[in-house]
Amino acid sequence: MTILDALYLLVGIMFAATAIINLRDSLNSKRWKSAGFWGINAIIFIFGRYLPPLANRILVIVMVLLAGLGGLGRSGKPETSLEQREVRASRFGNRLFIPMLLIPLVTMLGTFAFKSLTWNGALLIPAGSSTLAPLAAGHDAGNGAGGRRKPLVWRRSRLSGLGAGGG
Structure with missing residues (x-):
């Protein structure tokens, strides 16, 4: 494993944690879509090198659709x-x-x-x-x-x- 592989793994874990945090945020009305966005990002960073290029492309398109169509939301916390x-x-x-x-x-x-x-x-x-x-x-x-x-x-x-x- 190179330093770059370790860096991708670390960033992927961070994105996975962000997905979990979003999923647990009951004050965010778009929590499922937000969690999906960050979860897909985590999958790409952690497993992207093992996935076929077409699968990575599809995952990126899904992320773009989630973000572009207003799927990301903010918490309602003050x-x-x-x-x-x-x-x-x-x-x-x-x-x-x-x-x-x-x-x-x-x-x-x-x-x-x-x-x-x-x-x-x-x-x-x-x-x-x-x-x-x-x-x-x-x-x-x-x-x-x-x-x-x-x-x-x-x-x-x-x-x-x-x-x-x-x-």
């Missing part, structure tokens, strides 16, 4: 108020842009670095795919710079807020 968002924005100031700028920077630098990164004479990232791993690293760098020092605690609290956790 969002933060305008006042809460303004307080947070004033507290962070221009530092809000650091995570957003780190993602493309790390992606660009990592793409150049990973193009020639080898282990025992074999490329760690297959040719033509050297952007995905740095993009994931850029995402992590952006989260780290954004103050997410405890990602598991943050994820657990966010998942429980969506009705998927035990809290």
